[in-house]
Amino acid sequence: MSITTRRGFITTFGTAPFFVRNLISAPPSGKLRLASFGASGMAYSTLDGIATHANVTLACAAEVDSTRLARMQKKYPDVKVYADWREMLDKERKNLDIACVGTPDHMHAPQAMASMRHGLHIYVQKPLTQNLYEARKLTQEARKRRLVSQMGIQIHSSKEYKTAVRLVQEGAIGKIKEVHAWSNKKWGDTEPMPNRTDPVPDTLNWDQWLGVAASRPFIANYYHPGNWRKRLDFGTATFGDMGCHIYDPVFAALRLTSPLTVRSEGPAPNDHSWAVNAVIHYVFPGTMFTEGNTVSVTWYDGDQRPPAAIQALAGNRRLPGQGSIMIGTKGIMILPHIGMPILLPEDQFKGFAIPQLETVDHYHEFVNAVLGKTRTSTTFDYAGPLTEAVLLGPLATRFPKTTLEWEAKKLRFKNSKEATAFVRRTYRDGWKVKGL
Numbered sequence: 001m002s003i004t005t006r007r008g009f010i011t012t013f014g015t016a017p018f019f020v021r022n023l024i025s026a027p028p029s030g031k032l033r034l035a036s037f038g039a040s041g042m043a044y045s046t047l048d049g050i051a052t053h054a055n056v057t058l059a060c061a062a063e064v065d066s067t068r069l070a071r072m073q074k075k076y077p078d079v080k081v082y083a084d085w086r087e088m089l090d091k092e093r094k095n096l097d098i099a100c101v102g103t104p105d106h107m108h109a110p111q112a113m114a115s116m117r118h119g120l121h122i123y124v125q126k127p128l129t130q131n132l133y134e135a136r137k138l139t140q141e142a143r144k145r146r147l148v149s150q151m152g153i154q155i156h157s158s159k160e161y162k163t164a165v166r167l168v169q170e171g172a173i174g175k176i177k178e179v180h181a182w183s184n185k186k187w188g189d190t191e192p193m194p195n196r197t198d199p200v201p202d203t204l205n206w207d208q209w210l211g212v213a214a215s216r217p218f219i220a221n222y223y224h225p226g227n228w229r230k231r232l233d234f235g236t237a238t239f240g241d242m243g244c245h246i247y248d249p250v251f252a253a254l255r256l257t258s259p260l261t262v263r264s265e266g267p268a269p270n271d272h273s274w275a276v277n278a279v280i281h282y283v284f285p286g287t288m289f290t291e292g293n294t295v296s297v298t299w300y301d302g303d304q305r306p307p308a309a310i311q312a313l314a315g316n317r318r319l320p321g322q323g324s325i326m327i328g329t330k331g332i333m334i335l336p337h338i339g340m341p342i343l344l345p346e347d348q349f350k351g352f353a354i355p356q357l358e359t360v361d362h363y364h365e366f367v368n369a370v371l372g373k374t375r376t377s378t379t380f381d382y383a384g385p386l387t388e389a390v391l392l393g394p395l396a397t398r399f400p401k402t403t404l405e406w407e408a409k410k411l412r413f414k415n416s417k418e419a420t421a422f423v424r425r426t427y428r429d430g431w432k433v434k435g436l
Helices: 042-051 070-075 085-095 105-117 132-145 159-169 206-210 237-246 248-254 308-314 362-370 380-396
Strands: 032-037 056-062 080-082 098-101 121-125 149-152 176-183 261-264 279-285 294-301 322-328 332-336 342-344 403-407
Touching: 032 042, 032 085, 032 105, 042 056, 042 070, 042 098, 042 121, 042 362, 056 085, 080 085, 085 105, 098 105, 098 362, 105 121, 105 132, 121 362, 132 380, 149 362, 149 380, 159 248, 159 332, 176 237, 176 248, 237 248, 237 294, 237 322, 237 380, 248 322, 248 380, 261 380, 279 380, 308 322, 308 332, 380 403
Parallel strands: 032 056, 032 098, 056 080, 098 121, 121 149, 176 294
Antiparallel strands: 176 322, 261 279, 261 403, 279 294, 322 332, 332 342
């Protein structure tokens, strides 16, 4: 085991895969060699989900906080550990085949882009990136280099979400007229930033944790661990956390493309943190699975929920804490996160034959795709546009009660230069990444 000290210190359902012709170099063991960005929390779940495949060995990991290494090192004692992910790639890239990213949102794009530019097939946790420009660039890079890619929306491969997609596309509830989706999480903060500076723990490389974000003082428990999701420069609010999950079966079932407009009716963020209790209205172009030329999809989080008239469609059922409701011309589908779809009204669907689908291991699907045995179901060609649509939501909260007209091809808003300014961020000096 090697430790560098602080001081020294991925298609929509059913499309064709990219089959891999050659790996970077043939690993002597015959196994794919994995690099992980992050070692704890969701990063551990990701690296472990991939490394449990019989054809994978965890070669190295980059982790900025040495207190968060124990679990990984206990199960994978031979892994090489680095505090600086750039050093890891520089030293290990010739000994790697695949990489996974499970760090805070603001570091997804830099680490994924650098990995792909070294020819590594890539698995990135949701949301794919922290802003729209990054999502577009990662999508283009994976396609250009013909790399296997997968975004970590694991429920996409579950029988619950696959069944929902199948039911909608087979017309069980008719053409979809509107969709409402929600999460009771509250990744936001209405309080001002604490007026203090705390000493950086010796176990944490604060500069590495900040990465591409602007330098700032350390405040204990305000950013790391966990609360970074609430902060404008690091996370993507509740919608960024849960939207890629909960919008996924909607996006896939209806085969949605880029939205035409987005409008926030909820509160705006303050200078440092995202707001809570969002209500965000989207209008998407209609598809073969929707009624009319457009279809509305509305997001709610925190304490917000669909209007009473929509909730009443569930009858005596109480809506789940997270999920969606699709309203069709022939019926209604409630889809809990995570649960089997519920078709209403009950009398109409009594005895209805629900498709019997199986859950696939989302992590192992990525490995098998690299091996040329299958395809990834959330390649960046699918996950990129989904992430872009989701990230328009938090961005819109900066401009309450303003209908923003989105021009996806040019990554801009037709009617707001001010909003377009948030499509891309500026990386701090010394942290720029080629391709971004």
